Amino acid sequence: DAKTTQPPSMDCAEGRAANLPCNHSTISGNEYVYWYRQIHSQGPQYIIHGLKNNETNEMASLIITEDRKSSTLILPHATLRDTAVYYCIVRSKLNQAGTALIFGKGTTLSVSS
Amino acid sequence: GAVVSQHPSRVICKSGTSVKIECRSLDFQATTMFWYRQFPKQSLMLMATSNEGSKATYEQGVEKDKFLINHASLTLSTLTVTSAHPEDSSFYICSARDFRAEAFFGQGTRLTVV
Numbered sequence: 161d162a163k164t165t166q167p168p169s170m171d172c173a174e175g176r177a178a179n180l181p182c183n184h185s186t187i188s189g190n191e192y193v194y195w196y197r198q199i200h201s202q203g204p205q206y207i208i209h210g211l212k213n214n215e216t217n218e219m220a221s222l223i224i225t226e227d228r229k230s231s232t233l234i235l236p237h238a239t240l241r242d243t244a245v246y247y248c249i250v251r252s253k254l255n256q257a258g259t260a261l262i263f264g265k266g267t268t269l270s271v272s273s
Numbered sequence: 274g275a276v277v278s279q280h281p282s283r284v285i286c287k288s289g290t291s292v293k294i295e296c297r298s299l300d301f302q303a304t305t306m307f308w309y310r311q312f313p314k315q316s317l318m319l320m321a322t323s324n325e326g327s328k329a330t331y332e333q334g335v336e337k338d339k340f341l342i343n344h345a346s347l348t349l350s351t352l353t354v355t356s357a358h359p360e361d362s363s364f365y366i367c368s369a370r371d372f373r374a375e376a377f378f379g380q381g382t383r384l385t386v387v
Contacts, residue, residue: 203279203366203378204317247316260307260368261376263317 164248169268172242178235180267182248185229190252193224194261195233197244204247204263207233238271245269275301275371279379286357286386294352294382296367302347303369308340311364311381323350357386 165183172178184193194209208215208222210231215222221234235242247266251259276299286292296306304325309317321342322330329342339361341353350369354361367379 198317201364201381201383203277203368203381206375206377245316260309260319260322262319263309265316 164250164264166246166248166264166267168265169270172235172238172269172271174240174271174273175237178238178242178269178271180233180235180246180248180269181230182233183230184248184250187228187250188252191250192252193222193228193231194249194251195220195222196247196249196261196263197242198247198266199241199244207246238269240271240273243269243271275299275369275375275377277367277369277377277379279367279382281382282380283383284385286384288358288386289356291353291355292357292384294354294365294367294384296350296352296369296379298348298369298371298377301369301371303350303371304347305370306344306350307368307370307376308342308350308352309366309368311366317366320352354384357384359386362386 192209192211195207196204198204208220210222224231245266245268247263278297278299280295306323308320310320311317319332320335323342323344325344325347331337344350362385364381366381368376370376
């Protein structure tokens with residue numbers, strides 16, 4: 161699986177958009193970009209994933225650059241409850257039921273009022 | 274999304290005793306489940322891969338005789354920390370992947386060994 165690079169921490173004001181970057185310059189053609197987050201003392205929570213098109217769901221939007229070497233997770237209106245560690249993970253989706261997700265250090269997002 | 278239930282959420286045990294943690298996939302079958310450990314201010318570290326009906330595969334540095342894993346059915350995997358010591362105190366998290374290979378996580382178990 162391709163390696164990802166994320167900033168260790170970011171701050172965001174409540175109500176503003178939080179834009180979390182991720183670099184994955186060695187991503188291959190069949191690898192997806194996944195985002196999870198972990199709120200303190202809880203298990204990781206799936207947020208969103210994508211291959212090359214931008215994706216949006218009720219939690220967030222995922223913007224993937226045309227060359228797929230980087231992506232940005234956007235929380236459009238951050239709340240205090242969005243304070244968490246956000247993990248960007250790149251991996252192939254096909255035939256991966258038997259392999260684990262490997263977590264990097266992620267980005268600690270702190271949302272303040 | 275699919276639900277993975279982990280129990281207990283918190284446990285305190287005496288040094289030298291054993292503790293069992295259960296991980297259940299509630300609405301899907303998981304032939305493979307995963308166990309992670311997380312120390313304070315660190316990321317999740319994969320401990321082992323649990324396969325239904327067969328022996329678990331442990332990551333390098335994880336003692337298989339200390340961390341016993343049983344995956345007796347398609348919806349249940351258990352992790353038993355044997356002869357626990359204070360250095361085993363950690364946050365233990367299980368994960369399961371459904372037929373689409375999407376990963377879902379339990380809520381974690383905070384183990385404190387005193």
